[in-house]
Amino acid sequence: MPATRPACAAVAIAWFQLASIPGAWALDPPSKAPNFGSVANTRHNLTQSFLGTGAGWMDLSRNDYAEVCVYCHTPHGANTRTQAPLWNRTQRDTAYTTYDQLGTSSLTQTVTAPGSNSLTCLSCHDGRTAVDSIINMPGSGHYDSGQQSGQSNGFLDSWADGPGASPFGGHGTLDNSPAALAQFGACQSCHSINGDQHDPSTMAAFDVFYIATDLRNDHPVGVRFPADNPDFRGGATELGAVSFFDTDADGRPDAGEIRMYDTGDGYEVECASCHDPHGVPSSGPGSTFNPTFLRVANSGSALCLSCHMK
Ligand code: HEC
Ligand code: HEC
Numbered sequence: 001m002p003a004t005r006p007a008c009a010a011v012a013i014a015w016f017q018l019a020s021i022p023g024a025w026a027l028d029p030p031s032k033a034p035n036f037g038s039v040a041n042t043r044h045n046l047t048q049s050f051l052g053t054g055a056g057w058m059d060l061s062r063n064d065y066a067e068v069c070v071y072c073h074t075p076h077g078a079n080t081r082t083q084a085p086l087w088n089r090t091q092r093d094t095a096y097t098t099y100d101q102l103g104t105s106s107l108t109q110t111v112t113a114p115g116s117n118s119l120t121c122l123s124c125h126d127g128r129t130a131v132d133s134i135i136n137m138p139g140s141g142h143y144d145s146g147q148q149s150g151q152s153n154g155f156l157d158s159w160a161d162g163p164g165a166s167p168f169g170g171h172g173t174l175d176n177s178p179a180a181l182a183q184f185g186a187c188q189s190c191h192s193i194n195g196d197q198h199d200p201s202t203m204a205a206f207d208v209f210y211i212a213t214d215l216r217n218d219h220p221v222g223v224r225f226p227a228d229n230p231d232f233r234g235g236a237t238e239l240g241a242v243s244f245f246d247t248d249a250d251g252r253p254d255a256g257e258i259r260m261y262d263t264g265d266g267y268e269v270e271c272a273s274c275h276d277p278h279g280v281p282s283s284g285p286g287s288t289f290n291p292t293f294l295r296v297a298n299s300g301s302a303l304c305l306s307c308h309m310k
């Protein structure tokens with residue numbers, strides 16, 4: 001990688017095209033995030049400050065708000081369309097193809113549309129909304145309530161005046177077409193989707209990251225956890241809108257405990273049943289986080305066996 005930032009977007013594209021070896025990586029190369037202690041040390045730190053000077057590359061394609069939490073949370077003006085804590089992200093009305101539409105005959109439960117505890121994740125991972133599309137950017141006067149349900153590139157571009165603003169302009173100059181900015185197009189100029197790895201030695205691929213809107217090939221979400229069914233573990237503790245397997249018997253749904261969420265259709269499995277987006281220590285405070293933000297590491301299929309009696 002060149003030691004300095006490209007002077008303009010065109011230079012960046014040319015450099016990455018030169019380094020391109022299509023198809024060289026089908027899998028995700030290891031993250032440069034150290035993955036312990038805090039979400040700031042994970043891939044969910046979208047300032048990418050853990051990359052040091054390398055983080056400047058992303059200024060071509062997303063706003064650097066210079067704050068870790070703000071890509072997802074805000075202390076004020078949060079999104080009331082999503083039942084998630086102080087949620088700062090745009091929540092579009094998106095239609096998902098759900099697992100039941102695969103047509104297997106073995107499902108016993110009804111699958112409903114993904115609930116809030118999946119829509120949070122899908123607001124980035126379905127590739128329909130820019131990762132920096134938030135309602136309340138840092139500092140006063142950077143608020144747009146319309147951002148709750150739709151992405152305004154004009155509003156996001158106004159960050160050009162904010163602290164940590166991109167030297168290349170606002171919300172991304174690499175590809176300013178609405179279609180590209182609304183999806184992961186701007187990211188794909190450097191990172192790959194579908195195996196076309198632009199710089200195999202250094203670049204993280206987005207193949208695994210891009211879940212899209214067809215959920216038929218993903219573990220069902222928005223699916224009720226069956227009570228009193230011998231194929232499923234029993235004894236979950238119910239606490240308001242959450243039910244959880246209280247492995248340490250402290251009466252609280254801890255980050256490392258599998259949980260189900262009731263957002264109106266009973267206790268259901270959602271993305272956050274299995275994943276905690278902040279990272280979960282593998283063996284006590286300060287230890288390396290479980291891989292892929294899992295609440296329970298899946299060695300020996302421990303995660304699956306938390307729910308399935310197989
Ligand atoms: C101009 C090229 C470029 C563009 C465009 C770009 N990135 Fe990056 N990205 C990099 C470079 C270089 C790195 C550092 C090498 C690495 O870690 O893959 C990086 C690293 C990352 C990482 C850390 C990977 C890890 O775990 O180490 C994430 C997450 C990331 N980028 C997300 C994004 C997102 C989201 C977008 C689109 C909004 C984007 N990038 C667009 C160049 C780019
Ligand atoms: C990539 C997105 C993302 C980032 C970045 C993020 N969070 Fe969260 N956070 C979430 C989601 C999603 C939930 C809801 C999880 C669920 O459905 O149970 C949440 C929940 C929470 C909760 C509620 C209780 C809990 O632990 O689940 C707190 C408190 C919280 N976050 C604090 C923070 C703080 C502080 C930061 C920054 C240091 C931060 N988060 C960064 C996505 C994020």
Ligand code: HEC
Pocket residue numbers: 028031043044046071072120121122123124125131204205206207209271272275276277291292293
């Ligand atoms: C603000 C946008 C955003 C939100 C919200 C978000 N993610 Fe991510 N997530 C990312 C980015 C960017 C990456 C890095 C992709 C890469 O490096 O390939 C990532 C990576 C991941 C990874 C791969 C981690 C690894 O080490 O390989 C998992 C798993 C993941 N996210 C799950 C979730 C889940 C589950 C939620 C909801 C609880 C969520 N994400 C919410 C943006 C987001």
Ligand code: HEC
Pocket residue numbers: 028118121122125208209210211218219220221269270271272273274275292294298303
């Ligand atoms: C039943 C548990 C479960 C649910 C529900 C679940 N995941 Fe995962 N997820 C996993 C496991 C286990 C892995 C690790 C797979 C691996 O190592 O190949 C994973 C991996 C991922 C990855 C990284 C892909 C990879 O292969 O490394 C992303 C991104 C992700 N999940 C996002 C989501 C999103 C978004 C949702 C909701 C739509 C979701 N997950 C729901 C268990 C789950």
Ligand code: HEC
Pocket residue numbers: 104105106107108109110219220223224225226258259269273274298303304305306307308
């Ligand atoms: C949070 C609890 C939970 C966890 C953890 C979990 N599952 Fe599930 N799983 C469910 C529920 C609930 C269903 C829906 C069952 C039904 O409708 O009969 C389901 C459905 C499935 C199905 C589809 C069955 C069908 O008939 O089509 C498979 C396969 C499956 N899970 C495998 C796994 C694997 C593999 C893992 C670990 C990576 C895992 N599950 C983790 C709760 C869970």
